[in-house]
Amino acid sequence: xxxxxxxxxxxxxxxxxxxxxxxxxxxxxxxxxxxxxxxxxxxxxxxxxxxxxxxxxxxxxxxxxxxxxxxxxxxxxxxxxxxxxxxxxxxxxx
Amino acid sequence: xxxxxxxxxxxxxxxxxxxxxxxxxxxxxxxxxxxxxxxxxxxxxxxxxxxxxxxxxxxxxxxxxxxxxxxxxxxxxxxxxxxxxxxxxxxxxxxxxxxxxxxxxxxxxxxxxxxxxxxxxxxxxxxxxxxxxxxxxxxxxxxxxxxxxxxxxxxxxxxxxxxxxxxxxxxxxxxxxxxxxxxxxxxxxxxxxxxxxxxxxxxxxxxxxxxxxxxxxxxxxxxxxxxxxxxxxxxxxxxxxxxxxxxxxxxxxxxxxxxxxxxxxxxxxxxxxxxxxxxxxxxxxxxxxxxxxxxxxxxxxxxxxxxxxxxxxxxxxxxxxxxxxxxxxxxxxxxxxxxxxxxxxxxxxxxxxxxxxxxxxxxxxxxxxxxxxxxxxxxxxxxxxxxxxxxxxxxxxxxxxxxxxxxxxxxxxxxxxxxxxxxxxxxxxxxxxxxxxxxxxxxxxxxxxxxxxxxxxxxxxxxxxxxxxxxxxxxxxxx
Numbered sequence: 001x002x003x004x005x006x007x008x009x010x011x012x013x014x015x016x017x018x019x020x021x022x023x024x025x026x027x028x029x030x031x032x033x034x035x036x037x038x039x040x041x042x043x044x045x046x047x048x049x050x051x052x053x054x055x056x057x058x059x060x061x062x063x064x065x066x067x068x069x070x071x072x073x074x075x076x077x078x079x080x081x082x083x084x085x086x087x088x089x090x091x092x093x094x
Numbered sequence: 095x096x097x098x099x100x101x102x103x104x105x106x107x108x109x110x111x112x113x114x115x116x117x118x119x120x121x122x123x124x125x126x127x128x129x130x131x132x133x134x135x136x137x138x139x140x141x142x143x144x145x146x147x148x149x150x151x152x153x154x155x156x157x158x159x160x161x162x163x164x165x166x167x168x169x170x171x172x173x174x175x176x177x178x179x180x181x182x183x184x185x186x187x188x189x190x191x192x193x194x195x196x197x198x199x200x201x202x203x204x205x206x207x208x209x210x211x212x213x214x215x216x217x218x219x220x221x222x223x224x225x226x227x228x229x230x231x232x233x234x235x236x237x238x239x240x241x242x243x244x245x246x247x248x249x250x251x252x253x254x255x256x257x258x259x260x261x262x263x264x265x266x267x268x269x270x271x272x273x274x275x276x277x278x279x280x281x282x283x284x285x286x287x288x289x290x291x292x293x294x295x296x297x298x299x300x301x302x303x304x305x306x307x308x309x310x311x312x313x314x315x316x317x318x319x320x321x322x323x324x325x326x327x328x329x330x331x332x333x334x335x336x337x338x339x340x341x342x343x344x345x346x347x348x349x350x351x352x353x354x355x356x357x358x359x360x361x362x363x364x365x366x367x368x369x370x371x372x373x374x375x376x377x378x379x380x381x382x383x384x385x386x387x388x389x390x391x392x393x394x395x396x397x398x399x400x401x402x403x404x405x406x407x408x409x410x411x412x413x414x415x416x417x418x419x420x421x422x423x424x425x426x427x428x429x430x431x432x433x434x435x436x437x438x439x440x441x442x443x444x445x446x447x448x449x450x451x452x453x454x455x456x457x458x459x460x461x462x463x464x465x466x467x468x469x470x471x472x473x474x475x476x477x478x479x480x481x482x483x484x485x486x487x488x489x490x491x492x493x494x495x496x497x498x499x500x501x502x503x504x505x506x507x508x509x510x511x512x513x514x515x516x517x518x519x520x521x522x523x524x525x526x527x528x529x530x531x532x533x534x535x536x537x538x539x540x541x542x543x544x545x546x547x548x549x550x551x552x553x554x555x556x557x558x559x560x561x562x563x564x565x566x567x568x569x570x571x572x573x
Contacts, residue, residue: 009234010299010381012290
């Protein structure tokens with residue numbers, strides 16, 4: 001059983017054992033897309049451009065920001081984004 | 095050519111007083127047989143200190159391979175290492191004869207029985223089969239990361255109904271499989287909605303998830319076999335917007351053997367067998383069949399029984415036929431029956447002292463299944479409690495009398511139940527206005543006994559509104 005624990009798959013094994021991505025949106029029209037700024041310098045300017053591109057595709061945009069890029073997003077922020085948005089784009093790195 | 099000198103293998107454990115007793119014997123055998131003697135130690139490799147060439151068998155590989163049941167065991171081996179003969183425990187004369195060493199253990203007591211081999215410690219057999227036995231498990235192995243929480247991992251992979259599951263380790267699954275004589279790779283059917291072939295092993299994995307003890311496994315297998323009978327119509331039942339889901343009723347000796355509850359709080363919480371057998375079927379449908387709420391499962395409201403809905407019938411009254419007997423089985427048969435049902439509706443009658451009054455009273459409540467004015471759509475199970483059964487018995491009624499009376503009471507004029515009657519749009523189509531209808535189709539009302547000894551309460555489990563040949567019928571599986 002070491003080093004890692006082995007479990008036996010209880011499913012039909014029709015899908016891979018890796019965790020699955022959520023279903024992708026087929027269209028952005030009318031959907032709300034969250035833009036999460038991780039609070040690194042110049043992230044805001046970059047996401048401004050992304051916002052314009054999304055609006056042009058018919059999406060609604062909501063903006064969010066992490067308090068600091070050094071730490072994971074607070075649970076409350078994650079819950080707010082998942083309840084208010086159909087999709088989220090997280091601005092990573094420089 | 096001279097016969098090859100036999101070799102010997104002695105299997106001991108330090109924890110065994112008989113093995114400790116014969117330590118001087120080991121020295122004598124070593125002097126006589128030299129390298130033709132091997133000593134295997136099951137528990138503590140520091141033993142026997144007087145024989146430094148001892149072999150560590152704490153893995154029990156050698157003991158398992160030679161099916162050792164008692165220590166000490168002395169094997170006489172052919173040149174190829176296969177067994178020629180064995181003795182076990184300590185019997186001085188027998189050992190002297192077996193080894194040809196006339197003064198073997200001369201100072202020891204004549205006889206002392208041995209101890210159980212570590213291979214027979216509780217739970218050890220499955221551990222050893224997993225390590226050294228034939229590879230039975232074919233399901234995909236899912237490796238967790240070192241820091242992953244094992245319980246959370248099961249949730250994250252979607253294996254749970256929302257409550258914690260028992261992580262299906264290979265050892266637990268193997269223990270489950272050892273409770274049946276059926277082969278792990280036997281396909282017991284295709285599970286809807288994905289219609290995937292389902293092996294006995296997959297049923298075992300889901301039984302582990304559900305929290306079943308291995309001794310429940312034959313009942314779980316029978317319930318899955320029943321669920322896959324065509325008349326049960328599991329596929330349609332999974333997809334429906336209606337409340338229904340499988341309800342399991344277990345009859346016969348197995349209910350007592352595995353400690354199922356058909357008495358106080360029979361349909362409630364607290365009995366492991368009731369709770370986990372029903373849950374195993376639900377988890378199998380989810381995991382193997384792919385019947386996920388919001389996916390193919392379109393229930394408007396569902397019902398709490400979709401976690402688990404399983405109980406034993408109270409068969410303490412030998413004059414009262416059980417559900418299984420109504421379905422043609424004997425009282426001595428173990429049978430699981432599946433009904434497409436929804437939540438529980440209580441029936442209070444604390445005043446009836448005559449069978450006639452009580453039958454009318456129960457019939458009134460049965461009329462409300464699905465809707466007061468919808469007839470022959472949904473089957474039902476009437477669960478009669480001990481105190482209500484007593485009213486019938488004291489009035490001289492049999493179960494057949496109860497059934498007949500309910501049938502009569504449930505015949506209703508179409509004028510009462512057609513659409514629009516009593517100012518209610520819902521009801522039977524207009525074409526039934528001049529007919530007399532029974533609330534239930536033929537074979538649509540099942541009567542079961544269960545419950546605690548106190549309480550003049552019975553209960554109704556309403557069936558799926560697609561009951562009968564067009565949908566689901568009660569099915570039974572003997573095992």
